[in-house]
Structures are given as structure tokens and as C-alpha cells.
Amino acid sequence: MPEGHSVHRIARQFARNFVGRVVSASSPQGRFAEGAAMIDGRAITAVRAVGKQMFLQFEGDLWLRVHLGMYGAWDFAGEIVIDPTIASANGRMGQTNQRGTELPQVLDEGGENSLTSIGAPRRARVHVRMSEQTTGLPGEDEDAEWPPPVVGQVRLRLLTEVTAADLRGPTACELLSADEVAATIAKLGPDPLVDDVTEGEERFTTVVRRKPTPIGLLLMDQSVVSGIGNVYRAELLFRARLNPHTPGRDVPEEVVRGLWRDWVALLSIGVETGQMMTMDDLSPEDYRRAMASRDDRHWVYHRAGLPCRVCGTEIVVEEVATRKLYWCPSCQR
Template identity: 85%
Template structure:
């Protein structure tokens, strides 16, 4: 499932490529044909992400709500405009550091960092070009065409919604939610969500998050995944934030010391900023330049405990364990997080 950084990056891509432009909308799959007919011909006036949900505003106070869920994805094709606030192949990116995030640290060199799937971690959504790019859980960029490719491209798979301008095409496939909403319905949807550091006042968000967690008997490992408690955290960030705090995931929220709860929020603020800037859930700290490149090139070298079941903890050497928590896999170190 896409986590908060992914949805914010996709929203920024929509902001640069669709806001202020009229769209032709269709539903090649047919399941959103009526909604697409209502949208078609309208101009996109705003886009916003809150946690794992994205809201696109059209003329006449009409909103489109999209929740990608476990299997949803956006495909972009055509002229893709770069967002200058996120990393590019020859841009700048920083490292994760518990003492603070240096998002202005220079890239090591001008060579792209390719991961083991041949994907460029630095470009993420991609540089300006006429090609087809795929945006999924970590906004991995995959070229599927060139300047001579058919325009608009033929739909691939079961496309729920296609939004098309004269330069850019966005195809939505497999979302959990794709619906039209009124402003009041959008407000009601957002009101049910916990604070998002990129949407809400950070200090107020910390107070809301801390107050809710400190009164709940629910395990902190479950609370971090509850979108009504805090927006945007998924399975990867949940495991990594808890490890970074050396917090047992089974401790009831009300029993977690207040300073630890506040530390979790502040670390989420940092992790989310890094995820949006780099396009990767990069949670390792204090890496050498060589290790940083290695981590950006391989998902296996990016995290402390996530997806490391049975492997030695990077800190103490104890085998990382995995268990099921509310149908999701929970990774943690039984020694460091005892």
C-alpha cells in the first residue's frame, strides 16, 4: 500500500501537470463512466493529499477522492513536468539523520543511482520527457515509450479513470476508492483522519497525536497504522519508526512515555519530509557516502528492521522477528525493542 510520502508526491505531480488545465475524462474500464462524464471538460483547480488519500478539485466545487489502497496505481504519460521541490537525477538530496535532516546536501556525483531493478532512485517520478512513466508504491520510474509513441497511449490493464490534457495523460487503476464528493463530503472525510505533518500545523499535530495515543489502551504498533490517529504511516514506516524509538510495538499507547510519543511524531515529520524529497522510504542514519548510495540502490539496505525477518539486528545482532498484527506483518527486534 502506498504510504504518505507517495501520495504527496503524486499530488505534487498533479499540481504541476493538471492544475489550471481542462481535462478530458473517461473510464476505459467502465466502472467510473458516470463520474468521468461529470468531470470531463472541467478544469482542475486544486489538488491536495492528506495521508494516504488524494483530493482533486474541479470547477463548480466538485471534488474527486482517490484512495489507492493495496493495489491502486497511477500511470503518467506525455510531458511530465519536474517538481523542483523533489529530487531529480542531477539535483540535490540529503540523508536521514536523527539529529536533523539535511535536505540540501549535494548529490555525490552526476551519475544516476539505479536500484537492483534498474530504477533511478533520484528521479523517482521523473524528468521532463515524452514517455510513459509508472507511479506506484515508491513512484518507481519505468520508461515504456518514446517521442514516437502513440498519443494518447492505449490504456493498459483495467483503467478506472483516465484524465487527459493536451500534453499529459494520467491513468488510474485498481484504487480502493474513486468517487466524486461535494466540499462538505471532502471536509467530513478529512475530519476523520489524524494529523498529517505536511497538511496540519506541526505543533498542533503533535499535541493531537500525543493526546490520542496517551489515552488509548491499544498497542502502539496498531495505533501508528490507524489513520484516524495519524495520517500516512503504513507498514514500512510503522516498523522503522518504532525501531528508531527502541519502542516495543505491543506496549499500550497509554503506557508509552510521553517523551517517546512526542519523539515518534517528530521522527515521522522528518521521515515524511525525506520520503517526499527522495521518493524512497529511507530510514537509515549516519551513513557514509558509499553506504548511502548502496542503500538508495537496494531496498535491502534501506531499513533497520523492515523485511529483515530472521536476519541479525543491525544494532545488537539479535534475529529480527516478524509476526502478524491486524492482518499486516510487523517486524521488530525483541532485544532493542524489549
């Protein structure tokens, strides 16, 4: 499932390429035909990302809510202006590790940070013709067909004169009023990139410390904290050396606050690089390897049966609330 960093990157892409522009909207798949007709010909006036949800505002104070869920993704094509404050799709805009050292530019082989398809990792399905403001990608072709042909099941296509965005496989794609958007956001836990960080820490700490629910479930509860998914959950718990089955109310306050602060840091790194980098203090060579391959990027996630990178104990995986939970039974007692 795309986690919070991906949704914030998508929102920034829309801010640079769609906000302030009139769009043509269609539903090639047909499942959002009525909604597409309502926003067709309107300008996008704002975009918001909160946790795993994105909200696009159209003229007339009409909002589109998109939740990518397990399999959703946005595919971008055409002239794409890359945000210079974050790493580009192929990692060429420079990346910084947690120590602040400038590190080699790396292309992720898995596509997690792909600009052309942000969301559920996949190979890009559409051609990208980059504008001169961006870093070019392999395969540029000024004579490519425009607009690009529809490939596969596209729930919604948003099209300006020069840029296309195709939405595939979302869990939610619906139109809301401004009041409905406010009500939806009010149900969500704090997001470090949206809410005041200090206030967010207090909200998060207060809620966790009064719950008997295991901390491993609380971190995935979007009403407790926004944006954390399976990968960040496993990594945050390991970095805190915290047993995922510990009831929230039994987790020491300083540890709960540490979880929030670590999430603030990891989310910023994820938005900057486009990848869920959770390992610290890597050498340039190790960093290059980690940025290029997810197998070298995490402490425990997706490492069931492999030795813990710290103590050598076999990493275990459990099924918890239909999701896989990875942890080290020795480091996280």
C-alpha cells in the first residue's frame, strides 16, 4: 500500500503541474463517468495531502478525494515539472542521508520513487515527455502520441494541454463538498507535514497512552496517526526496540514521543527521496545499495527468516489484522 510519503509527493506533483489549470476529465474505465463529467472543464484550484488521502479542489468548491489503497497509483505523462525541493524520479536531483552527507545519485530498480507512476510500485505504463525545466528520463520522444493512449483500467484521466495524470486501482475516488472534506480530515490523526509538529506530538502521545490496543495496531490506525503503513510501522517499532504487542498505555511516554519524532524524520526523508529509507549512518556505498534495492533499505521489513542486522536473531513475521508484521523477537522484547 502506498504510504504517506508517496501521497505527499503526488500532491506536490499536482501542485506544480495541475493547480491553476483547466483540466479535461474522463473515466476511460467508466466507473467514475458521472464524477468526471462534473469536474470536466473546471480548473484545479488547490491540492491537499493528509496521511494516505489526497484532495483536489476544483472551481465551484468541489473536491475530489482519492485514497490509493493497496493497489492504486497515479501515472503521469507529458511535460512534467519536477519539484526542485525533492529528489526526481530517477534520483538525479541529489539525496541526503540522515547525517547530512551528500550521497551518490541512485536509480531505484523497483520503481518505488518513479515519477511516472507514483503509488503502488509498478513499471511506468505511459511515455513521459519531459519539459525543459526537468531532468530528462531515458526514452524521451518529442513525437510521441498526444494525448497518450489509454492503457489498462484507468478510473480517471485528468488532462491539461501538456500533462496527463491517469488514476488506476484506487480504493476511493469520489467527489465531496468542502464540509465533507473537513469532516473526513477531522477523523484523521496528525500528519507531520500538515499539522503543527508539536501539537501533533501531544495528540499522538495522549491517544496512544490511554489505549489498551497493541502499539503495532495503533501505528496503523489512521485516526491515531496519519500516513504510516506496513513498512514504516515495522521499521519505526524496530528503531524504537519496541515489542509490537505492547499495549499503547504501557509504552513509556518518552518512547511514544520518540516514535512520533522518528516518524517526522522518516516521513521527510521519504518525501525527499521517494523511498522509504529507514536505515541510519550508512557509508556512501551502503547508501547507494540501499537506495537502489529495497532488500538493503530496511531493518526488518520483508526480512522474515533472515538474521537481524543487529543481533542475528531470525526475523519473524506474523499476521496481525490481515497485515504482515515483521519484527525481531530479541531486539524488540
